[in-house]
Amino acid sequence: MTDAVPAKNQLIAGRILSGLVILFLLFDAGLKLASPETAIKYTPPGLGWPLDVGTMYMLGILLLIPTLLYIWPRTAILGAILITGYLGGAIATHVRIGSPLFSHTLFGVYLGVMLWGGLWLRDPRVRALIPLRTGASA
Incomplete structure (x- = not known):
């Protein structure tokens, strides 16, 4: 069953989850744009990206x-799809260089789960696309 409007606690949980992801991503993007030298300084060597x-x-x-x-509700699904692609590139980069699995390689997976989980909790369109079924299945 998909509700047209999420329950209040569901909406709050979705906004919190989405907000945490948004804060992290804005910080990451902002650092790269506002102080690229700092981003370069803290980028691990050997990722295969030019550090410039x-x-x-x-x-x-x-x-x-x-x-x-x-962030904008009307385009949130498109944003989530594009961020998922970005995170996929980060995951692939860490797999390629053999980064530690749980702390580095899967970090993009953790963000992706939070990204889509927050959107699922706050957006009935996503719940309609990805319904969670409870009980015995037919």
Whole structure:
């Protein structure tokens, strides 16, 4: 059953979950755009990305635009899809260089689950697309 309007506690939980993801992504994009030298300084070596200002600006823009789309309810699903693609690239990068699984490689998965979980809790369109079934299935 998908409700047209989420229950109050569901909406609050969704907003909190989404808000945490949004804060992290805005911080990450903002750091790359406002202080690319700092982002370069704290980027682990060996990722395979050029560690230059232009790359940091590009990554910052590629993260900022979908995050802004995710914030606005009318375009939140598009933003979530685009952020999922960005996170997929981050996961692939960490798999390629053999980063620690739970702390680095799966971090993008954790963010993605929070991203979609928050959206599922606050948006009936997503609940209609991804219904959770309880009880015995037919």
